[in-house]
Each structure stands twice: as structure tokens, then as C-alpha cells.
Amino acid sequence: MDADLLVSFLTSAVRVATPLLLAALGETLAERGGVINLGIEGAMLAGALAGAIGSTVGGPWAGTLAAALTGAMLSLGFGLIAVAAGANQIISGTAITLGAVGATGAIYREVYGSAGVGLSLPTFPVIPIPGLARIPLLGPALFEQSILTYLGYVAVPALWFLLFRTRWGLALRAAGESVEAATAAGVRVKRIRIVALVLGGMFAGVAGASLVLAQVGTFAEKMTAGRGFMAVAIVVLGGWRPGRVAGAALFFGAAMALQFLFQSIVSNLPYQLFLMLPYLLTLLVLAGGVGRVRSPAELGRE
Amino acid sequence: MRAERTLPLISAVAAGIAVLALTLVATGHDPVVALGAMWRGAFGSWDTILSAVLPRSIPLIVIGLGIGLAFRAGALNIGAEGQFYAGAIAATWAGLHLNGWPAPLAIAALLTTSILAGVLWVAVPVLLRVRFGVLEVISTLLLNFVADALVSWMVQGPLQEAKRIYPQSDPIAASARLPQVPGTRLHLGLLLAIGLAVVLWVIYRRTLWGFQLRATGAGPLAAGIAGRIDTKKMLATALLLSGGIAGLAGGIEVSGVSYALFQSLSPGYGFTGIAVALLARLDPLGTIATGLLFAALEAGAGGLQREAGVPAVLVYLIEAVIIIVVLLSDTIARRRSHGRF
Numbered sequence: 001m002d003a004d005l006l007v008s009f010l011t012s013a014v015r016v017a018t019p020l021l022l023a024a025l026g027e028t029l030a031e032r033g034g035v036i037n038l039g040i041e042g043a044m045l046a047g048a049l050a051g052a053i054g055s056t057v058g059g060p061w062a063g064t065l066a067a068a069l070t071g072a073m074l075s076l077g078f079g080l081i082a083v084a085a086g087a088n089q090i091i092s093g094t095a096i097t098l099g100a101v102g103a104t105g106a107i108y109r110e111v112y113g114s115a116g117v118g119l120s121l122p123t124f125p126v127i128p129i130p131g132l133a134r135i136p137l138l139g140p141a142l143f144e145q146s147i148l149t150y151l152g153y154v155a156v157p158a159l160w161f162l163l164f165r166t167r168w169g170l171a172l173r174a175a176g177e178s179v180e181a182a183t184a185a186g187v188r189v190k191r192i193r194i195v196a197l198v199l200g201g202m203f204a205g206v207a208g209a210s211l212v213l214a215q216v217g218t219f220a221e222k223m224t225a226g227r228g229f230m231a232v233a234i235v236v237l238g239g240w241r242p243g244r245v246a247g248a249a250l251f252f253g254a255a256m257a258l259q260f261l262f263q264s265i266v267s268n269l270p271y272q273l274f275l276m277l278p279y280l281l282t283l284l285v286l287a288g289g290v291g292r293v294r295s296p297a298e299l300g301r302e
Numbered sequence: 303m304r305a306e307r308t309l310p311l312i313s314a315v316a317a318g319i320a321v322l323a324l325t326l327v328a329t330g331h332d333p334v335v336a337l338g339a340m341w342r343g344a345f346g347s348w349d350t351i352l353s354a355v356l357p358r359s360i361p362l363i364v365i366g367l368g369i370g371l372a373f374r375a376g377a378l379n380i381g382a383e384g385q386f387y388a389g390a391i392a393a394t395w396a397g398l399h400l401n402g403w404p405a406p407l408a409i410a411a412l413l414t415t416s417i418l419a420g421v422l423w424v425a426v427p428v429l430l431r432v433r434f435g436v437l438e439v440i441s442t443l444l445l446n447f448v449a450d451a452l453v454s455w456m457v458q459g460p461l462q463e464a465k466r467i468y469p470q471s472d473p474i475a476a477s478a479r480l481p482q483v484p485g486t487r488l489h490l491g492l493l494l495a496i497g498l499a500v501v502l503w504v505i506y507r508r509t510l511w512g513f514q515l516r517a518t519g520a521g522p523l524a525a526g527i528a529g530r531i532d533t534k535k536m537l538a539t540a541l542l543l544s545g546g547i548a549g550l551a552g553g554i555e556v557s558g559v560s561y562a563l564f565q566s567l568s569p570g571y572g573f574t575g576i577a578v579a580l581l582a583r584l585d586p587l588g589t590i591a592t593g594l595l596f597a598a599l600e601a602g603a604g605g606l607q608r609e610a611g612v613p614a615v616l617v618y619l620i621e622a623v624i625i626i627v628v629l630l631s632d633t634i635a636r637r638r639s640h641g642r643f
Contacts, residue, residue, distance in 0.1 A: 038439070081626055087633040090378050090439055091580065095625040098573055102618025109613045110329055221615070226447045233440055272455035279444045283426070286441070287434040 003137070009261045010141035010254075014149060015215055017253020019044070019207040021152045023231035024238065024245050025159055026071075026203025031235055032163060033196040034176035034298030038093030039078040040204045041228025042100030043071040047208025049104045052121055052219035053111060060124045060213045064148070064206055071205020072198045074100065079194035089300055097228070105221045112219075119218045124148060146214035148206065152246075155203070159242040172196050176296035204228065226279070233282045240296065255281045310635075311581060314627035315595070318620040325619070326612065336610040343605015344598040352486040354601040355594070357559060361386070361551045361568070363495040363593030365575030367502055368547030370584040374506070375540035376519035381427065381442025382548040383572025384449035385420040389549025391456055392419030393556040394563040397474025398461070408478040413553045420549015421542050423449070428538045438541060446572065457563055470564040480558035489558035495590070498547070502586040515540060548572065570618070574600070577625045583632075596621065 023044055030037040037043075047067035055063030074096060082092040112119055124146040132143040163169040174182035175189045182189050211227070212219055234252060238245030259274030323333040344355055365382045372379035379385075393416040400408040427441035456462075457469040464472055480490040506512040517525045518536040525531040551571065560567055578596050582588030603617035 081630065085630055085633055086637070087626075087629045090380075091576075091629055092626065094380065094573075094576060095622045095629070098577075098625070099619050099622030102615050102620070102622065105615030106325070106329075106613040106619070109615075226444070229440070229443050233444065236440075270455045270459055272451040272458075275451040275454070276448045279447045282444055283430065283436070283441055286436045287430050 005261070005264075007137060007140050009257055010137065011144065012260055013250065013254040013257040014141050014145060015253075016256045017249045018145070018149045018152055018214060019211040019227055020231055020234060020252050021246055021249035022148070022155070022207035022210060023204050023228055024234040024249050025152070025155050025242060026200035026207065027231050027235045028159065028238070028240055028242060028245055029163075029172075029196045029200040029203070030075075030193075031299055032169075032176050032240055032296060033172045033193040034179070034296050034301065035079075035083060035193050035197060036089050036093070036232070036300045037075065037078060037082075037197060037200065038090060038229070038232065039074060039096030039100075040093075040200070040231060041224060041226065042097035043074040043078075043201050043204035044208040044211070044228040044231075045097075045104050045222070045224045046074050046100045047071040047205030048212045048223055049108055049208075049219055050205065051209030051212045052119070054209075055121045055123070055213055059122050063121075063213055064209045067205040067209030068202040069205070071201040071203070071208065073201070075197045075201025075204065076194070078201075079197040083190050083193045083197065101222060108219060108221060121212065121217055121219070123212075123217045124214045146210075148210040148214045151206070156242045156246045163242070168192070173296070176298050179298055204231075207231070230278065230282060233286060236295070237282075237285055251285075252278055252282070310628055310631035311592075314581070314624045314631070317627045318599075318623040321623045322616065322620050325616065329612075331610060331612055336606055336612055339609035339612075340602035340606045342609070344602040346605070349486070350601060350605075352483065352488045354487075354604065355597045356492055357487045357489065358601055359593045359597035360489075360491040360495050360558065361555050361571045362574055362578050362596050363590055364491075364498065364551035364554060365548050365571050366578030366582065366589040366593050367495075367498055367586055368544045368551070369575050370579035370582065370586065370589055371502065371515075371547065372540050372544035373579060374515050374519050374584050375537050376521070377537050377541045377544070378437075378439045379424070379427075379442050379541060379544050379548075380439055380576070381424065381445050381545075381572070382551075382575050383568060383570065384442070384446040385423045385545045385548035386552040386555075386568055386572050387449040387453050388419040388423035389416035389552030390556050390563055390567055391453060391461070391552075392416050392549070393553035394456075394461060394471050394474060397478040397556060397561075398472060400475040400478045403475070403477055405477040408475060409480060409557060412474070412478045412557050413550060416549045416553025416556070417546040418549070420552070421546040423549065424541055424545025428541050431541075432534060432538055453563065453565055453567070457565060461563055468564075471562045473561045474556065478557060479561060480554070482558075487559065491554040491558040494554060495593075498550075499586040499590050506586065548575075569600075574621060577621045580625060581628055 023040055027037060027040050047070050050070035051063040051067035054066030078092060078096045081087050082089045126144055126146055129143040133139045171187045172192050174185060174187055175192050179189050208224060230252060234248045235245055238248040255278040258277060262274055326333040326336050344350060365386060369379055369382055393412050396412045396415040400411060427438045430436035430441050431438045457471060461471040463470055482489045514531050514536055517531055518533045525533050574596055578589060578592045581592040600617055603614040606612045607614040
């Protein structure tokens with residue numbers, strides 16, 4: 001394989017990994033607090049549409065802001081149902097996602113018309129980072145990306161610091177390990193969980209926006225295609241630690257980018273096999289990786 | 303169903319329709335005209351009832367029964383959509399090879415194949431759960447996307463029509479098709495769905511296994527109190543049966559409605575089925591009622607789109623509202639009975 005092809009593969013791997021990374025970081029926050037949020041798929045999808053509409057109105061930054069707010073609102077809704085009222089997290093998350101599919105489909109057709117004409121949106125430009133982008137192979141892959149990818153790079157250590165070096169992070173992790181112990185220590189468990197969900201929802205919303213504004217440049221119904229669910233798997237794979245979650249996200253980005261690579265090299269295999277690959281890899285890796293890392297003890301408990 | 307069960311259901315549906323009406327107003331539609339179009343889409347004539355609502359209710363009821371079975375055991379099977387497609391693929395394959403078989407045998411063979419395919423499809427999550435502790439929520443969900451890609455491959459590859467023009471299969475053998483009520487699109491699948499519901503109702507009410515299933519779902523403590531229950535085995539059995547039933551739904555759809563495989567065979571039956579099962583409180587007879595309700599909603603959404611130009615996908619928003627209202631009222635009722643409210 002020649003170097004150009006490899007560089008373009010790595011570059012697209014990082015680009016494809018960006019929404020996965022952002023969503024998975026958001027889900028990490030939720031799950032560290034003991035809440036599994038399957039509504040993240042819906043928050044991402046709603047963020048994607050908000051990003052598209054916001055960008056149409058006021059450019060990519062307005063789109064990103066709209067996406068963050070939309071993701072936060074949807075996750076707040078999830079938090080009120082699953083945390084404040086204490087309903088089953090899996091079912092309420094699924095319902096939020098279902099509702100988001102309905103609402104985004106309807107709003108999209110109202111705003112852009114039902115024909116689904118090739119919508120072209122203002123997107124974020126690629127910004128090469130001086131110096132770093134010149135590193136052979138990895139330089140262009142890691143440092144010739146859009147601003148949202150760089151945001152993801154910054155978010156990884158920031159989230160680590162928040163979780164493991166602040167009182168708030170300690171309180172959140174306590175809430176995720178034992179409601180009783182955290183309550184006894186003075187943590188307001190429900191409140192801190194909802195705050196974490198809202199913050200995580202902002203990440204999910206921006207993840208959706210990055211899909212639209214830094215990767216595809218258009219919106220389509222159900223365009224997240226399970227990336228939010230994949231992010232949930234990435235969090236498990238990353239052992240609920242931001243650094244390893246980032247590694248896992250990159251791995252999945254590479255698995256998804258593989259289809260572009262293979263389609264240009266081997267054309268006699270059905271392309272659908274490569275569509276399946278990321279999901280099958282997720283299963284395989286979960287089977288091999290789970291059990292070695294303990295999940296937050298309260299995760300998913302009603 | 304008793305009053306404390308039907309009341310939240312009615313208020314949930316009312317809330318769903320209220321949200322719809324608000325959305326209609328917000329988007330500049332006349333809610334009275336639009337809701338009228340929705341009503342006509344579902345109950346406007348005998349034809350809409352027999353050819354739109356009832357046929358649509360069949361996959362929803364069957365899938366709802368399958369999901370209900372898994373949920374009873376506490377196994378969250380979110381992958382019915384994939385199992386449905388696995389059943390539909392296998393049924394199509396079988397249906398293409400059944401030329402010359404007598405009708406009852408051909409139909410039985412087709413439906414059995416679809417059940418086996420559903421069981422096999424869910425066997426992967428079962429294995430992952432039992433052997434490696436991977437949550438079935440995630441594995442069944444991920445396999446939906448794999449199934450989607452698999453159907454896409456099938457209709458453009460191995461199962462594509464002989465003419466190789468459209469991404470769809472050839473029609474299945476005439477003898478493998480479920481009989482229809484003449485002049486309508488209603489087929490024998492409705493009786494199969496009702497029969498399955500009655501069988502499950504009897505099993506849940508009258509057998510030790512049905513009791514053990516419930517005890518497994520109530521948690522390890524309850525299962526311990528109820529006696530020696532191998533919860534792992536119960537969970538696995540429930541998931542396998544649940545997948546088989548969802549696969550059967552795919553077989554019935556191919557044998558009774560589409561006669562062929564194509565990509566958008568299911569408009570999300572596997573997800574709507576979750577709402578159908580939950581709304582019925584996992585009760586098999588209730589599932590018939592809620593399946594009919596959602597079929598009417600979706601048929602109505604079709605009318606909404608045709609007559610009033612409102613996107614039919616909006617029906618998912620209504621379904622989400624209904625799930626959430628029922629979920630919340632259940633949660634509150636449970637808190638009250640535990641004295642923690």
C-alpha cells in the first residue's frame with residue numbers, strides 16, 4: 001500500500017472518529033455517575049439537525065452552539081425521567097431516541113422540504129496546525145482536521161481532570177459507585193447525576209454537529225445510524241477512562257474508515273460487509289474486553 | 303384490563319395526541335383538519351380497517367409478544383428489528399425453494415425457517431451474555447445494524463431477482479403464501495398472532511415455567527425465594543424464544559404481505575414493538591389491543607401525510623410520549639406501593 005493511501009485512510013479514520021469520541025466522552029460522564037443513557041443516540045441526531053439548521057442560519061459556530069443546547073435539553077429531559085422520577089434508564093433512553101427520530105424527521109422535512117434535495121451546508125474548514133501537521137504519516141492524520149476534532153483532543157485531558165482531580169468529579173464517581181455512601185457523604189446524588197447528564201448531552205449534541213459540519217456537510221434522516229449506541233460500547237471498551245475511551249473511539253473510527261479503503265482496493269467484495277464491520281468488531285471487542293474492567297457499581301440501577 | 307391499568311394507557315394516548323396537536327399548531331397546520339385526516343386514515347372505511355390497520359397490527363402484535371417474553375425474564379431484547387429481518391431473509395430464501403409443495407406444508411416450512419433464523423440471530427447475544435457478560439441491550443441493538451446491512455447485501459446479491467434490476471428478491475412460491483380475505487389485504491397471520499397470544503397467556507398463567515420466568519425477571523432475590531431457578535438458563539431460553547418469535551414476525555410479513563424481500567420491509571416494527579409490549583404491561587392479550595392501537599396510529603399517520611402533508615415519521619414522537627407517560631405512571635405507582643413515595 002502506498003503512503004498516500006495510508007495517509008488518507010488515517011486522516012479519514014480520525015475524522016470519522018471525532019463524533020464517536022465526543023459522544024463517548026459525554027456518555028463517560030453520564031456513566032461515571034451511574035446512569036446509562038441510551039438517549040445519547042437521540043441527542044446526537046437532534047444535535048446533528050440543530051447543527052444543520054444553526055449553520056444554515058448563522059454559520060458553523062452557531063450550528064455547534066445550537067447543537068450543544070439541543071443535546072443538553074434532550075439529556076435534561078432524559079434526566080428528569082430516568083433520574084428525578086427514577087424510571088427504567090434503558091427504556092426511557094430508548095424512548096428519547098425514538099422521539100428524536102420522529103421529531104428530527106418531521107422538522108427536517110418542514111425546514112428543508114420532503115424531497116431531500118442535496119442539502120449543502122456551511123462547514124468547518126480543515127485547519128492544519130503549523131509544524132505538527134508536517135510529521136510524516138501521523139501529522140496530516142491528527143493535525144489536519146477541523147476545529148471540532150481539536151476540541152475533542154482538548155476535552156480528553158479536561159474530562160480526566162474534571163473526573164479525577166476535582167471535588168465534583170469525586171462526588172460524581174461516588175454517586176456512580178454507591179448511592180447510599182455518596183448520600184451519607186453529603187452528595188446530592190440526583191442533582192449531580194442530572195448535571196453530568198446535561199453536560200454529557202452537550203457533548204452528544206456537538207458530536208452530532210461534528211458529523212454534519214465537519215464530516216458530511218449535509219443532513220439526512222436517521223443519519224447518526226447507531227453512532228450513539230456505538231459510543232456506549234466505546235465507553236465500556238475504554239473502561240470509563242477518558243484516555244482509553246479516546247483510544248477506543250479511534251479504533252472504531254479506523255474500523256469505519258476501513259470501508260472507504262477497501263472499496264478502493266478490493267471491489268469484488270460486497271460493500272455491505274464493511275458496513276457490518278464496525279458493529280461486529282464492537283461485539284468482538286466487548287466479548288474480549290469486558291470483565292477485566294469493573295463498571296461503576298450503580299450503573300443502570302433503577 | 304382493570305381500571306388502574308387502562309387509565310394510564312388512556313391518559314398516555316391522550317398525552318401523545320395532545321403533543322401531536324401542539325406540534326401541528328406550532329408548524330402551522332390546522333389540528334382539527336389534520337387529526338380528522340388521521341382518523342380517516344385509520345377508521346375512514348372498511349377498507350382502511352381491513353387493508354391498512356389490521357395487516358399492520360400483525361407484525362406489531364407478534365413482535366410485541368416476543369419482546370414481552372424477554373422483558374418478563376428481565377432480558378432487554380432491543381434487537382427485534384434485526385431478528386425480524388433475519389426471519390424475513392430466511393423465509394424469502396425458503397419461499398423461493400418451495401415450488402410444488404402443497405400449501406399448508408410450504409407455509410409451515412417457511413414459517414419454521416423464519417423462527418429458526420430468529421433464534422440463531424439472537425443466539426449470538428445469548429452466547430455473549432452467558433459466556434462473556436456482555437449486556438444484551440448493547441449486543442442485540444448492534445446486531446440490528448448488521449441485519450440492515452445483511453438485507454441490503456441479500457437484495458443486491460444472493461437473493462436479488464433474476465432480472466437484476468431492482469434491489470429486491472423474486473416473489474416467493476404461491477403455495478408458501480398465507481391465504482387472504484378476498485378483496486382485502488388482511489391475511490391469516492392475524493389468527494396466528496392471536497393464537498400465539500392465547501398460548502403465551504396460558505403459559506404465563508398456568509405453568510410453573512411461566513411463574514419462573516416472572517420470578518427471574520423480578521431479580522435474583524425473588525428467584526431465590528421462589529426456589530431453585532437457574533436464572534441464567536431462564537434468561538437464555540427467554541431471549542432465544544423472543545428472537546424466534548420476532549423472526550416468525552418476519553416470516554409472516556413475507557408470507558402474508560410482501561411476498562418478497564426488500565430493504566425497507568420493516569418501518570421500525572422492532573422498535574414500535576417495544577412500545578406495544580410495554581404498553582400492554584407485557585400481558586399477551588393486552589398486546590393484541592396495544593398492537594391494534596399502534597397499527598391504527600401508524601395507519602392514521604399515513605392519512606396525515608397523504609391528506610394534510612404532515613410527515614408520517616411524527617408518529618414516532620407520539621409513540622415516545624406514550625412510552626414515557628406509561629413508564630412514569632408505572633414508576634410512581636411502584637414507589638407508592640413500596641411506601642417510598
